[in-house]
Amino acid sequence: MQPEVNGADDFLASALVSKSPLTPDAGAFLMEREESASYDVERVPLAALPNWHLGDRLTRSDGKFFTVEGLSVRTDFGPLAQWSQPIIVQPEIGILGIIVKRFDGVLHFLMQAKMEPGNTAFVQYAATVQATQSNYRRVHGGRATPYLEYFLEGTRRRVLFDQLLSEHGFWYLNKRNRNMIVEVPEDEDVTVEDDFTWLTLGQLRHQLQLGNRVNMNARTVLSGIAYGNGDGTRPSYAEQPDAFHADLLASHHTPFTDTHLAATLTWLFDQKATYSLDVRRTSLADMDEWICDDDSIRHRDGRIFDIIGMSVKATSREVGTWYQPMLEPRPDNAVALICQRRGGVLHFLLQATVQPGLTDRLELGPTIQFSPGYHRGPQDFPPLTPYLDAPASWTRLDTIQSEDGGRFSQADTRHLVVEIPEDHTLEAPENYRWLTLGQLGHLTRFGYHVNVEARSLAACLL
Amino acid sequence: MQPEVNGADDFLASALVSKSPLTPDAGAFLMEREESASYDVERVPLAALPNWHLGDRLTRSDGKFFTVEGLSVRTDFGPLAQWSQPIIVQPEIGILGIIVKRFDGVLHFLMQAKMEPGNTAFVQYAATVQATQSNYRRVHGGRATPYLEYFLEGTRRRVLFDQLLSEHGFWYLNKRNRNMIVEVPEDEDVTVEDDFTWLTLGQLRHQLQLGNRVNMNARTVLSGIAYGNGDGTRPSYAEQPDAFHADLLASHHTPFTDTHLAATLTWLFDQKATYSLDVRRTSLADMDEWICDDDSIRHRDGRIFDIIGMSVKATSREVGTWYQPMLEPRPDNAVALICQRRGGVLHFLLQATVQPGLTDRLELGPTIQFSPGYHRGPQDFPPLTPYLDAPASWTRLDTIQSEDGGRFSQADTRHLVVEIPEDHTLEAPENYRWLTLGQLGHLTRFGYHVNVEARSLAACLL
Numbered sequence: 001m002q003p004e005v006n007g008a009d010d011f012l013a014s015a016l017v018s019k020s021p022l023t024p025d026a027g028a029f030l031m032e033r034e035e036s037a038s039y040d041v042e043r044v045p046l047a048a049l050p051n052w053h054l055g056d057r058l059t060r061s062d063g064k065f066f067t068v069e070g071l072s073v074r075t076d077f078g079p080l081a082q083w084s085q086p087i088i089v090q091p092e093i094g095i096l097g098i099i100v101k102r103f104d105g106v107l108h109f110l111m112q113a114k115m116e117p118g119n120t121a122f123v124q125y126a127a128t129v130q131a132t133q134s135n136y137r138r139v140h141g142g143r144a145t146p147y148l149e150y151f152l153e154g155t156r157r158r159v160l161f162d163q164l165l166s167e168h169g170f171w172y173l174n175k176r177n178r179n180m181i182v183e184v185p186e187d188e189d190v191t192v193e194d195d196f197t198w199l200t201l202g203q204l205r206h207q208l209q210l211g212n213r214v215n216m217n218a219r220t221v222l223s224g225i226a227y228g229n230g231d232g233t234r235p236s237y238a239e240q241p242d243a244f245h246a247d248l249l250a251s252h253h254t255p256f257t258d259t260h261l262a263a264t265l266t267w268l269f270d271q272k273a274t275y276s277l278d279v280r281r282t283s284l285a286d287m288d289e290w291i292c293d294d295d296s297i298r299h300r301d302g303r304i305f306d307i308i309g310m311s312v313k314a315t316s317r318e319v320g321t322w323y324q325p326m327l328e329p330r331p332d333n334a335v336a337l338i339c340q341r342r343g344g345v346l347h348f349l350l351q352a353t354v355q356p357g358l359t360d361r362l363e364l365g366p367t368i369q370f371s372p373g374y375h376r377g378p379q380d381f382p383p384l385t386p387y388l389d390a391p392a393s394w395t396r397l398d399t400i401q402s403e404d405g406g407r408f409s410q411a412d413t414r415h416l417v418v419e420i421p422e423d424h425t426l427e428a429p430e431n432y433r434w435l436t437l438g439q440l441g442h443l444t445r446f447g448y449h450v451n452v453e454a455r456s457l458a459a460c461l462l
Numbered sequence: 463m464q465p466e467v468n469g470a471d472d473f474l475a476s477a478l479v480s481k482s483p484l485t486p487d488a489g490a491f492l493m494e495r496e497e498s499a500s501y502d503v504e505r506v507p508l509a510a511l512p513n514w515h516l517g518d519r520l521t522r523s524d525g526k527f528f529t530v531e532g533l534s535v536r537t538d539f540g541p542l543a544q545w546s547q548p549i550i551v552q553p554e555i556g557i558l559g560i561i562v563k564r565f566d567g568v569l570h571f572l573m574q575a576k577m578e579p580g581n582t583a584f585v586q587y588a589a590t591v592q593a594t595q596s597n598y599r600r601v602h603g604g605r606a607t608p609y610l611e612y613f614l615e616g617t618r619r620r621v622l623f624d625q626l627l628s629e630h631g632f633w634y635l636n637k638r639n640r641n642m643i644v645e646v647p648e649d650e651d652v653t654v655e656d657d658f659t660w661l662t663l664g665q666l667r668h669q670l671q672l673g674n675r676v677n678m679n680a681r682t683v684l685s686g687i688a689y690g691n692g693d694g695t696r697p698s699y700a701e702q703p704d705a706f707h708a709d710l711l712a713s714h715h716t717p718f719t720d721t722h723l724a725a726t727l728t729w730l731f732d733q734k735a736t737y738s739l740d741v742r743r744t745s746l747a748d749m750d751e752w753i754c755d756d757d758s759i760r761h762r763d764g765r766i767f768d769i770i771g772m773s774v775k776a777t778s779r780e781v782g783t784w785y786q787p788m789l790e791p792r793p794d795n796a797v798a799l800i801c802q803r804r805g806g807v808l809h810f811l812l813q814a815t816v817q818p819g820l821t822d823r824l825e826l827g828p829t830i831q832f833s834p835g836y837h838r839g840p841q842d843f844p845p846l847t848p849y850l851d852a853p854a855s856w857t858r859l860d861t862i863q864s865e866d867g868g869r870f871s872q873a874d875t876r877h878l879v880v881e882i883p884e885d886h887t888l889e890a891p892e893n894y895r896w897l898t899l900g901q902l903g904h905l906t907r908f909g910y911h912v913n914v915e916a917r918s919l920a921a922c923l924l
Contacts, residue, residue, distance in 0.1 A: 091738060093735040133735070164734065262624070266621050269624055272640075276553060277553060280743055447908075448822075
């Protein structure tokens with residue numbers, strides 16, 4: 001039973017449709033929206049942010065929205081046993097929701113061309129609704145969130161996917177969002193607001209492969225999609241754009257037994273029990289190795305990330321002008337999934353990984369999660385890092401994707417998928433495991449088992 | 463699919479066996495073990511605990527085992543928007559595991575008659591293994607944990623149940639334990655150590671109904687049990703000891719659709735998103751309204767609970783003599799499940815409830831969770847509290863059960879099940895929902911959805 005998944009056959013059919021009369025050119029739509037508004041994003045000192053105060057923590061004067069606080073971390077996972085870092089605290093559950101609806105029998109996704117000030121590519125496709133509680137209760141003023149009513153309790157909705165999923169575990173403390181896909185009946189009209197348009201999953205797939213076109217919040221929602229077998233018959237792999245996509249579809253489809261899934265969960269619980277994590281919120285002033293001043297919060301060696309101030313002027317967002325802190329990581333972050341044909345089916349190597357902000361301590365992450373800013377030097381690099389330089393003939397995907405541009409500045413992450421040859425031997429530590437995409441998707445739909453970095457990659461493998 | 467459940471038919475068959483030659487008298491076995499050892503438990507001032515230090519937190523000098531810290535809580539759930547309290551912090555995942563094995567075709571559970579110093583009934587049936595990581599890594603010295611090897615990674619085991627489940631959310635911060643049931647093949651010998659014995663589920667059921675015979679850790683493991691239909695045929699309800707147990711079995715068995723389950727999960731996520739919770743660990747000294755001195759940590763009005771010192775001398779536990787802090791709640795705690803026959807099937811009313819220490823903020827709890835020590839007065843009593851005084855003719859279960867006697871002193875909780883007549887109208891707020899036992903069990907096996915108080919009651923309804 002997969003209680004949180006519906007519409008799997010419809011998703012697969014939509015993935016095979018790469019053109020739609022509703023949005024003839026998905027790239028042009030984005031560009032047009034970007035040109036229709038002006039944005040002026042500027043770095044400012046933290047002390048220049050109106051209504052924000054830097055003390056024991058960085059906080060808005062009304063105590064709402066989010067705070068940046070100190071975090072003291074102890075763990076026996078990874079090369080560092082103890083460190084301090086700032087972390088974003090926002091103890092509320094936001095909604096990331098996509099409305100889908102059939103047109104001429106094909107499922108379309110209502111996507112928003114949305115400006116986010118932190119992104120290097122300003123305007124990207126976002127979920128229909130991307131709202132923190134502060135947003136939709138309008139803590140920072142602004143207009144009502146359109147389409148929110150489709151996702152709230154008590155409305156008529158056919159829920160295809162609904163799960164609480166974790167956010168970035170190094171940058172957010174215990175943050176999770178509700179990821180939803182809701183289907184509206186074919187005969188019900190949905191008004192298409194400015195900046196919104198209907199895309200097939202095939203169109204989204206193409207935008208995902210281009211990179212920096214589909215934002216992080218949309219990607220995590222899309223990672224909840226399961227593919228059905230198309231009315232129970234074997235789907236035509238020939239309809240896939242290339243041999244690798246045929247392999248991906250087979251990896252989504254390959255059946256697995258309950259026993260195998262139970263063994264995977266038992267292994268995952270073993271990993272959760274193996275490693276310890278103790279985090280403690282502290283005053284920003286109590287963080288070793290960090291400098292907090294009127295300009296920014298930054299590591300004394302320039303490592304990890306900075307907390308900076310931003311002023312944003314835009315005509316297309318809920319509020320015309322605003323100021324906020326943002327987290328700016330060191331550049332050159334990369335996430336990679338290594339895959340290999342095993343027993344004829346493509347399997348992906350996931351790493352059980354501890355992150356200080358995860359609600360449940362440890363989740364499955366990509367094979368390699370490489371954040372050079374975190375490492376003191378090559379001795380701290382994670383296992384398998386050399387595969388980031390795999391030969392081009394092994395590379396199946398290599399794109400740049402953004403993190404949440406509402407909180408993170410210039411946070412571009414290279415997304416890499418490497419297929420190693422069948423006869424290549426890879427030695428992975430015990431906290432790594434090979435999974436098909438079907439198994440990975442199933443674990444995603446279970447809840448707090450797959451981290452946002454792995455989900456972001458999985459969305460690129462639809 | 464229920465990936466974490468196996469052996470459902472065997473569990474049901476074992477539940478119907480109330481006598482076993484392996485343990486002719488389960489009550490006598492307990493009494494015998496209690497008489498075979500001597501226990502001397504004495505309250506001492508916190509300052510008299512060797513190796514423990516009371517400062518910003520109460521901690522062991524080696525930093526291991528557990529700490530007691532201050533917690534500042536803000537929430538919009540319940541009558542109090544803000545409070546401070548001490549809380550036990552032990553950021554490691556323990557193992558609560560029961561070995562089961564068939565004898566003459568009937569599944570038996572290897573239970574330990576275990577002394578826990580906090581319990582009013584000293585010796586109770588515990589799981590085969592009940593070990594924190596500190597325990598089994600022998601932080602506080604002592605003997606190795608017997609049978610631990612059956613539950614560790616890499617051993618040959620047939621896992622019937624394996625899930626991380628939450629502990630008491632008002633007393634522990636983010637504590638969860640791994641609950642496991644592991645089957646050993648019939649032809650494999652298992653040495654029965656002193657204090658251990660094999661019981662059928664029918665025998666355990668009887669001990670549960672007597673009260674204070676099966677400890678909290680064993681109850682939470684048992685709550686993971688699902689009943690099968692007995693080889694797919696309709697089981698004989700006539701074999702049940704009484705009409706109420708026949709109704710319970712039917713409530714376990716009544717099929718539910720994936721759609722219904724998905725609707726329940728969506729409702730539960732709605733509840734998680736409706737309420738906010740923000741907790742912050744603080745110095746004990748920073749807690750409003752609390753007194754911390756050499757004697758104890760206590761609320762200035764005598765409410766909530768005390769943190770006290772205990773000295774324990776025993777001959778039957780891992781360590782002969784030890785000292786530790788304990789949490790002693792105010793007396794007269796009660797948990798109650800209200801049930802009602804709806805559409806011919808017994809349904810139970812669960813409350814979605816926020817507790818400060820829960821890993822995921824909100825879980826399903828009993829209909830009524832009544833902790834008089836927490837309330838300033840009757841104005842703070844939870845909804846439906848008057849049902850605690852329901853007429854005797856409605857009462858289906860009324861026993862005392864202990865909380866974890868390794869951490870909590872004199873923590874007896876009344877467990878009550880009240881069946882209201884079919885024509886009785888009960889008005890419950892929106893955060894309550896009627897579920898069959900089959901649905902509740904399914905949610906339990908999903909992970910962090912059902913709190914330990916509700917699971918403890920569910921174990922009494924096997």
